[in-house]
Amino acid sequence: MAAATKTKLSRLESAGVLKSAKFTDKDKGSIEKLSEAEVTLLIKMRKKRGAAPTGKHHLRPNVLV
Numbered sequence: 484m485a486a487a488t489k490t491k492l493s494r495l496e497s498a499g500v501l502k503s504a505k506f507t508d509k510d511k512g513s514i515e516k517l518s519e520a521e522v523t524l525l526i527k528m529r530k531k532r533g534a535a536p537t538g539k540h541h542l543r544p545n546v547l548v
Contacts, residue, residue, distance in 0.1 A: 491515050491522050498526040499534055 492514045495501050503511065517525075 491517055494522060495525060498529055500525050500529045 489497070492501075492503055492506075492511055495514065496503050501514075506514075
């Protein structure tokens with residue numbers, strides 16, 4: 484049996500790029516439309532910048548703008 488593939492949203496959240504708790508279904512759909520290259524780039528950017536400070540989630544890149 485093949486392993487379940489992660490959604491783009493879950494990959495970005497696991498990498499610390501975003502917090503999806505307050506995202507609308509429309510926001511989530513927009514994220515799923517990102518290309519693999521875009522998702523990979525956002526993850527690489529978060530790794531280079533390091534983790535957002537605790538309690539400072541607003542400092543994460545806004546991928547929906």
